[in-house]
Amino acid sequence: xxxxxxxxxxxxxxxEGVEHVxxxxxxxxxxxxxxxxxxxQVKHILVRHEQAAVHxxxxxxxxxxxxxxxxxxxxxxxxxxxxxxxxxxxxxxPMVIISGQVPTHxxxxxxxxxxxxxxxxxxxxxxxxxxxxxxxxxxxxxxxFYLAKSGRPGPVLVDIPKDVSNTRTEFHYPSxxxxxxxxxxxxxxxxxxxxxxxxxxxxxxxxxYAGGGVILSSASQQLAELVRLLGFPCTxxxxxxxxxxxxxxxxxxxxxxxxxxxxxxxxxxxxxLLAVGARFDxxxxxxxxxxxxxxxxxIHIDIDPSSISKRVKVDVPIVxxxxxxxxxxxxxxxxxxxxxxxxxxAPWWAQIEGWRAxxxxxxxxxxEVIKPQFVIExxxxxxxxDAFVTSDVGQHQMWAAQYYKFDKPRRWIxxxxxxxxxxxxxxxMGVQLAHPDATVACVTGEGSIQMNIQELxxxxxxxxxxxxxxxxxxxxxxxxxxxxxxxGNRYSESYMDxxxxxxxxxxxxxxxxxxxxxxxxxxxxxxxAFARKDKLVFMDFKTDQxxxxxxxxxxxxxxxxxxxxxxx
Amino acid sequence: xxxxxxxxxxxxxxxxSRVAGLxxxxxxxxxxxxxxxxxxxxxxxxxxxxxxxxxVIEQINKQLNKLIEVVAVMDLSxxxxxxxxxxxxxxxxxxxxxxxxxxxxxIFRGRVIDVSDKTYTIELTGTGSKLxxxxxxxxxxxxxxxxxxxxxxxxxxxxxxx
Ligand SMILES: Cc1ncc(C[n+]2csc(CCOP(=O)(O)OP(=O)(O)O)c2C)c(N)n1
Numbered sequence: 165x166x167x168x169x170x171x172x173x174x175x176x177x178x179x180e181g182v183e184h185v186x187x188x189x190x191x192x193x194x195x196x197x198x199x200x201x202x203x204x205q206v207k208h209i210l211v212r213h214e215q216a217a218v219h220x221x222x223x224x225x226x227x228x229x230x231x232x233x234x235x236x237x238x239x240x241x242x243x244x245x246x247x248x249x250x251x252x253x254x255x256x257x258p259m260v261i262i263s264g265q266v267p268t269h270x271x272x273x274x275x276x277x278x279x280x281x282x283x284x285x286x287x288x289x290x291x292x293x294x295x296x297x298x299x300x301x302x303x304x305x306x307x308x309f310y311l312a313k314s315g316r317p318g319p320v321l322v323d324i325p326k327d328v329s330n331t332r333t334e335f336h337y338p339s340x341x342x343x344x345x346x347x348x349x350x351x352x353x354x355x356x357x358x359x360x361x362x363x364x365x366x367x368x369x370x371x372x373y374a375g376g377g378v379i380l381s382s383a384s385q386q387l388a389e390l391v392r393l394l395g396f397p398c399t400x401x402x403x404x405x406x407x408x409x410x411x412x413x414x415x416x417x418x419x420x421x422x423x424x425x426x427x428x429x430x431x432x433x434x435x436x437l438l439a440v441g442a443r444f445d446x447x448x449x450x451x452x453x454x455x456x457x458x459x460x461x462x463i464h465i466d467i468d469p470s471s472i473s474k475r476v477k478v479d480v481p482i483v484x485x486x487x488x489x490x491x492x493x494x495x496x497x498x499x500x501x502x503x504x505x506x507x508x509x510a511p512w513w514a515q516i517e518g519w520r521a522x523x524x525x526x527x528x529x530x531x532e533v534i535k536p537q538f539v540i541e542x543x544x545x546x547x548x549x550d551a552f553v554t555s556d557v558g559q560h561q562m563w564a565a566q567y568y569k570f571d572k573p574r575r576w577i578x579x580x581x582x583x584x585x586x587x588x589x590x591x592x593m594g595v596q597l598a599h600p601d602a603t604v605a606c607v608t609g610e611g612s613i614q615m616n617i618q619e620l621x622x623x624x625x626x627x628x629x630x631x632x633x634x635x636x637x638x639x640x641x642x643x644x645x646x647x648x649x650x651x652g653n654r655y656s657e658s659y660m661d662x663x664x665x666x667x668x669x670x671x672x673x674x675x676x677x678x679x680x681x682x683x684x685x686x687x688x689x690x691x692x693a694f695a696r697k698d699k700l701v702f703m704d705f706k707t708d709q710x711x712x713x714x715x716x717x718x719x720x721x722x723x724x725x726x727x728x729x730x731x732x
Numbered sequence: 733x734x735x736x737x738x739x740x741x742x743x744x745x746x747x748x749s750r751v752a753g754l755x756x757x758x759x760x761x762x763x764x765x766x767x768x769x770x771x772x773x774x775x776x777x778x779x780x781x782x783x784x785x786x787x788v789i790e791q792i793n794k795q796l797n798k799l800i801e802v803v804a805v806m807d808l809s810x811x812x813x814x815x816x817x818x819x820x821x822x823x824x825x826x827x828x829x830x831x832x833x834x835x836x837x838x839i840f841r842g843r844v845i846d847v848s849d850k851t852y853t854i855e856l857t858g859t860g861s862k863l864x865x866x867x868x869x870x871x872x873x874x875x876x877x878x879x880x881x882x883x884x885x886x887x888x889x890x891x892x893x894x
Binding site for chain 2 (some may be wrong): 281286343
């Protein structure tokens with residue numbers, strides 16, 4: 165039977181098993197919206213801004229291991245989506261974005277709502293397509309899903325001109341797909357894996373550094389087995405939290421700019437470093453020269469060859485899917501005759517315990533003013549460490565990462581690479597839709613939340629009982645912190661004046677709002693909020709305005725050049 | 733160090749801009765870039781002359797490979813290879829210079845492909861440095877216009893990019 169391009173697009177989504185599409189209509193996608201209207205399988209979630217559509221699809225993908233799908237119109241629809249697409253790209257999130265385009269005959273004529281979507285998104289997608297012929301539509305969408313999910317995942321945009329969505333052709337969804345120029349590695353090289361095993365077994369000061377790749381390839385099981393088998397210390401990046409259980413004794417917590425002292429020092433002083441699905445970025449290892457001052461052997465497992473030896477030279481590169489490679493490595497280690505004794509590592513662990521004993525995350529609690537760290541600790545307790553936590557960007561994000569101990573993968577959802585304020589709430593919508601019965605908390609700041617506050621309306625429409633934890637310090641806190649440390653206390657434009665009454669705002673959108681000023685009210689408020697299973701509750705915590713995030717490795721400094729809290 | 737990188741990619745609209753965009757976005761140098769379809773109409777062959785440290789060149793290779801439409805990449809300068817560039821030069825050629833110009837073109841195995849009463853247009857192929865030498869050998873005040881294609885490269889003998 166012949167179908168229109170629009171019908172084909174929706175049929176393709178059905179074939180891919182897509183449950184939710186996050187989008188916003190407009191002229192160039194009207195036929196596609198019409199096709200959506202006539203079916204029930206794919207549910208459309210109407211957001212209030214296209215950026216939120218993409219973040220929601222992103223949160224959906226991060227929390228499920230499925231491909232997120234967003235649908236936007238041409239021109240401003242696409243440009244609004246770009247921040248979301250770039251966010252997903254930086255964190256390698258599998259996503260397909262369908263955008264409308266002006267009719268093929270009008271392309272290039274500066275038609276109404278025309279932008280070069282493929283051109284604008286080119287640097288922030290894994291790949292993109294402009295479909296000029298309806299006969300290529302189904303095959304292209306199939307390819308888009310395949311590219312988004314395989315290899316190093318990423319967003320793929322499919323731009324569909326309006327006339328293409330209204331032209332008929334025979335529908336046939338390809339059962340398989342292959343792209344001759346694209347063959348991502350699966351298994352790592354066996355020789356390299358043996359060499360890695362040798363190095364690991366001979367290490368005296370080993371360290372495992374695990375990133376977002378562990379989460380993306382669903383390899384946390386294998387990682388935990390490996391770390392426990394060897395008895396090695398393990399640190400996770402901001403993107404990798406939950407990849408190894410934070411409450412395990414072998415966990416040194418997060419590393420990097422706001423990482424723990426023990427993680428950063430062990431990273432700096434280890435003799436064999438196993439990097440797994442991580443990319444040695446500037447927020448993680450700081451100054452490369454400083455990092456290279458200590459000599460160590462580095463094994464690097466990554467699906468993307470271009471991530472290997474990009475910033476730091478490695479000794480044993482292993483290109484492959486992290487889950488497969490770790491599985492193979494485990495097998496080699498288990499089969500090895502070379503047995504290691506715990507006492508070999510004893511001096512190293514003693515050194516690590518020395519750093520750990522510094523208790524670098526300690527903070528001085530107060531009876532008068534709410535400490536942001538305290539709120540996160542209580543959040544952790546009350547949700548039994550089992551919530552999905554999304555965050556925005558700033559101090560609150562770092563406190564959430566530091567004080568909420570993630571034991572499971574896909575529970576911590578944040579914009580690590582691009583650092584996009586405005587991510588938290590829409591991402592939480594995607595998470596809540598994917599896990600209707602789960603507890604979803606969005607930790608945010610009064611600055612960030614206002615970047616996509618309109619989504620409170622979407623939450624109302626779709627009954628998403630998200631718990632918003634706003635750490636309201638009346639400052640763009642992270643900016644203020646940098647200004648305090650590096651710009652002589654000149655707080656240029658970082659004070660948030662004229663804030664709305666968030667309680668009233670939440671109520672105006674049909675939700676519940678609570679304002680909390682006293683430390684003694686923190687726990688009761690959280691309890692009350694989380695007890696309201698069917699309601700979105702906006703908790704406005706008035707927190708200490710002067711609190712800073714510690715430890716801190718200033719930009720451009722080395723991992724051991726750390727600023728600790730005044731308490732230490 | 734100068735490197736000459738050869739690649740095969742899908743002959744599709746936009747493929748060139750992905751390569752060019754990659755170089756500008758990541759701050760890599762492009763000295764020259766040539767591209768045209770091959771005997772297989774679905775493939776284009778591109779030659780890029782670039783420069784950078786070994787680390788940068790390694791990244792360039794990897795990043796190019798990562799582009800979905802790139803089928804194969806080879807750093808020609810890692811082995812024996814040939815490279816040729818085409819140049820068209822329009823020179824002022826009047827009076828005694830006319831004879832001299834013709835002679836220089838002959839020495840460099842160039843050909844005069846267009847003549848007017850005041851100008852010659854000379855066609856010259858060779859390595860980039862041969863073309864440079866020609867421009868240095870003639871009186872530069874006589875040069876009216878030069879057009880160069882940038883280098884095209886190919887491996888020697890059995891070195892084949894497929
Ligand atoms: C879209 C965007 N604009 C600007 C920034 C720069 N930035 C990083 S953190 C920050 C302050 C965030 O303030 P708030 O949301 O109140 O969180 P806090 O740091 O106070 O916890 C800013 C402006 C950013 N990350 N994203």
